[in-house]
Amino acid sequence: MSVPTAALESSICAPLPVLGQNVTVPLVTGGEVTYAALDYAASAPALQRVWDDVAAYAPYYGSVHRGAGYLSQLSTDLFENSRRTVAEFLGCRADDQVVFTRSTTDSLNLLAAAIPADCQVFVYETEHHASLLPWRDAQVTYLNAPRTPAQAVESLERALADRDPYGPALVCVTGASNVTGELWPVKELAAAAHAHGARIVLDAAQLAPHHPVDIAELDVDWVAFSGHKLYAPFGSGVLAGRADWLQAAEPYLAGGGASRKVARRADGGVDVDWHTTAARHEAGSPNVIGVYSIASACKAQTEAGFDGLVAREQELVGRVREGLAEVPEVRVLSLFGDDAPRVGVISFVVRGWNSSHFAAALSAEYGIGVRDGLFCAHPLVRTLLGSDPQDPGECGAPEAEPGERSLNAIRVSFGAGTPDEHIDRFLRAVSELVREGARWNYRTEDGRCVPDRGAAAQI
Numbered sequence: 214m215s216v217p218t219a220a221l222e223s224s225i226c227a228p229l230p231v232l233g234q235n236v237t238v239p240l241v242t243g244g245e246v247t248y249a250a251l252d253y254a255a256s257a258p259a260l261q262r263v264w265d266d267v268a269a270y271a272p273y274y275g276s277v278h279r280g281a282g283y284l285s286q287l288s289t290d291l292f293e294n295s296r297r298t299v300a301e302f303l304g305c306r307a308d309d310q311v312v313f314t315r316s317t318t319d320s321l322n323l324l325a326a327a328i329p330a331d332c333q334v335f336v337y338e339t340e341h342h343a344s345l346l347p348w349r350d351a352q353v354t355y356l357n358a359p360r361t362p363a364q365a366v367e368s369l370e371r372a373l374a375d376r377d378p379y380g381p382a383l384v385c386v387t388g389a390s391n392v393t394g395e396l397w398p399v400k401e402l403a404a405a406a407h408a409h410g411a412r413i414v415l416d417a418a419q420l421a422p423h424h425p426v427d428i429a430e431l432d433v434d435w436v437a438f439s440g441h442k443l444y445a446p447f448g449s450g451v452l453a454g455r456a457d458w459l460q461a462a463e464p465y466l467a468g469g470g471a472s473r474k475v476a477r478r479a480d481g482g483v484d485v486d487w488h489t490t491a492a493r494h495e496a497g498s499p500n501v502i503g504v505y506s507i508a509s510a511c512k513a514q515t516e517a518g519f520d521g522l523v524a525r526e527q528e529l530v531g532r533v534r535e536g537l538a539e540v541p542e543v544r545v546l547s548l549f550g551d552d553a554p555r556v557g558v559i560s561f562v563v564r565g566w567n568s569s570h571f572a573a574a575l576s577a578e579y580g581i582g583v584r585d586g587l588f589c590a591h592p593l594v595r596t597l598l599g600s601d602p603q604d605p606g607e608c609g610a611p612e613a614e615p616g617e618r619s620l621n622a623i624r625v626s627f628g629a630g631t632p633d634e635h636i637d638r639f640l641r642a643v644s645e646l647v648r649e650g651a652r653w654n655y656r657t658e659d660g661r662c663v664p665d666r667g668a669a670a671q672i
Contacts, residue, residue: 225521225524225525225528226517226518226521226522226524226525226629227525228525228629228630228631228632229260229261229262229444229513229517229522229629229630230260230261230262230630231257231258231259231260231261231444231629231630232258232259232260232261232264233248233250233258234247234258234630234632235247236248237580238580240577240578240579240580241577241578241653241664242577242578242652242653245580246579246580247580247634248580248582249579249580249581249582249634249635249638249639250582250630250631250635251581251582251583251625251626251627251631251635251639252582252583252584252624252626253422253442253557253558253626253627253628253631254391254419254442254558254584254588254624254626255584255626256441256442257422257441257442257443257444257628257629257630258444258630259444259445259446259506260444260445260509260510260513260629260630262509262513263444263445263446263506263509263510263513264446266505266506266509267447267502267505267506267509270291270502270505271502273287273288274288274501274502275287275288276288276498277289277292277498277499277501278292278470278492279469279470288501291501291505292499292501292504292505294508295504295505295507295508296311296313296491296504296508298508298511298512299311299451299453299507299508299511300453301511302426302511302512302514302515303426303427303428303436303451303453304426304427304428304429304430305428305429305453305454306428306429308455308456309428309453309454309455309456310453310454310455310456310459310490310491311451311452311453311491312451312452312453312459312491312494312495313449313450313451313491313495313499313500313503313504313507314437314449314450314451314452314494315448315449315450315500316343316439316441316448316449316450317341317343317344317416317417317418317437317438317439317442317450318343318347318439318450319450320437320438320450320451320452321343321344321347321385321414321416321437321452322347323452323465323494324347324414324435324437324452324458324459325347325348325349325350325351326462326463326465327458327459327461327462327465327494328348328351328381328383328458328462329380329381329458329461331352331380331381332351332352332380332381332382332383333351333352333353333354333376333377333380333381333382333383333411334348334351334352334353334354334382334383334384334385335353335354335356335369335372335373335376335382335383335384335385335411336348336353336354336355336356336384336385336386337355337356337357337358337359337365337386337387338355338356338357338358338592338593338596339358339359339387339390339392339548339590339592339593339596340385340386340387340416340590340593341387341391341416341418341588341589341590342589342590342591343416343418343589344385344386344387344414344416344437345590345592348385351383354372354376356368356369356372358548358592358593358596359548360548360549361549361550362397362398362401362549362553363398365397365398365402366398366401366402366405369384369402369405369406370405370408370409373405373406373409373411374409376409376411378409378410381411381412382406382409382410382411382412383411383412383413383414384402384406384411384412384413384414385413385414385416386399386402386413386414386415386416387415387416387418387419387420388415388416388417388419388420388421388424388426389419389420389423389424389555389556389558390419390548390555390558390590390593391418391419391558391588391589391590392546392558392560392588392590392593392594392597392622392624393546393547393548393549393555393558393559393560393597394419394530394555394556394557394558394559394626395547395548395549395553395554395555396420396424396553396554396555396556399415399431399433400430400431400432403431403432403433404432407432412434412435412455413433413434413435414433414434414435414436414437414454415431415433415435415436415437416437416438417436417437417438418437418438418439418442419442419556419558420438420556421436421438421442421443422442422443422444422514422628422629423522423523423526423556423557423628424519424523424556425519425523426438428453428454433454434454434455435452435453435454435455436451436452436453436454437450437451437452437453438450438451439451440503440506440507440510443507443510443511443514444510444513444514444628444629444630445503445506445507445509445510446503446506447500447502447503447506448500448503449500449503449504449506449507451507452494456489459491459493459494460489460493463487464487464493464494464496465494465496466494466496466497467485467496468496468497469496469497470488470492470495470496470497470498470499471487471488471492471493471494471495471496472485472486472487472488472496473486473487473488474486514629517629522629525629526556526557526627526628526629529557529627529631529633529636530555530556530557530559532636532640533557533559533625533627533636533639533640534551534559536636536640536643536644537559537561537640537643539644540563540643540644540647542563542564542565542566542647543561543562543563543564543643543647544561544562544563544564545559545560545561546560546561546562546594546597546598546622547597548593548597557626557627557628557631558624558626559624559625559626560588560594560597560622560623560624560625561622561623561625562598562622562623563623563643563646563647566646566647567621567662568585568586568621568622568623569585569586569621569661569662570651570655570662571585571623571646572584572585572623572662573655573661573662573663573664574646574651574652574653574655575639575642575643575646577653577655577663577664578642578646578651578652578653579638579639579642580638581635581638581639581642583623583624583625583626583639584623584624584626585621585622585623585624586621586622587620587621587622588622588624594621594622595620597622598620598622600620625639653665
């Protein structure tokens, strides 16, 4: 998959309004500054449009599907219209199902619970833990990190050629890395999977907020993503795609909403007739506001125009990469090389710095929020850092003291709501910290690097 040429040639969009864009935060060195949110890959700020839509609906909130009252009927219509909006946003096929979940992690665990008992699963070691770990009850083949998109396709083809050709198989792959931002060759991987009789699920958590995702065009069987990365709050997610495995599986959760009919048997037991629609895996009272927020975000991005959004983000990606390249001590992490197309997610390490110390200084001294750690992709980050898989280091819990080498990295991520000033401030801060050092003392507290409030500033 690559960034469309048309996107780069189109008019660049202005940043979309997001919540928190005028929030100020205190600096440890004194004063306040507007917060620069550059941690979109973890949770993107909610679009103002999404928040306004939710606020307008909130007084009319009601329980869906089982209420006769006006507000319940209104909420049911809104919930099911949201399902149609998401299906359109993803380019779903006519017989695909859209199931609402809590997150990408929940979506992939749902699918893992629905795969046939003898299914073989193929997953790259480069995956986020949400797509690396759910397949515990399946026969799993973990593929080594490829160093080119072509190598990714070739290694998958070899692995599939060696499998049992008569049983079901599933390939799980990311669309865009949550560590490097690099785009994966999804369409080519889907073709390889289908050529060998396997199905494929796309983890689009980092792709959908930055790039159009079309299930039919990519020819994938399922797509999973999270609302909180798509500029929608409230902890909802989506699993969309083929219905047959989902319909054949036991409900992901047993309870109200998933059951169509429940009756006592003469022997004292219970007979259950489960729904065959998406409701089969949506037991309980759903997160109506969360679902509506996803649909609103889908509409907002579509109406803004993905071409313009992609074009502006690619301009920011270029500026960040060029700025970091001017600092010799900085090494940007990459699987596929400098020329690989990528979204607005970039990880790096700084020679002579503990990554958590660097991230803490960006926050405390410049008001910039980035992420440090292994980004819930431990095998990938360790591969990129050239460390042994058994080396210490945990996601978000560094063990090294400030100034010591750490086996973690720093991630800067941005998107549709990022102002130019935030990028400029980040690049200036990186340069100043490397050149001049931190202006404050830091210490490790509860596994995190934090400013030492009792220490005098080194100014």
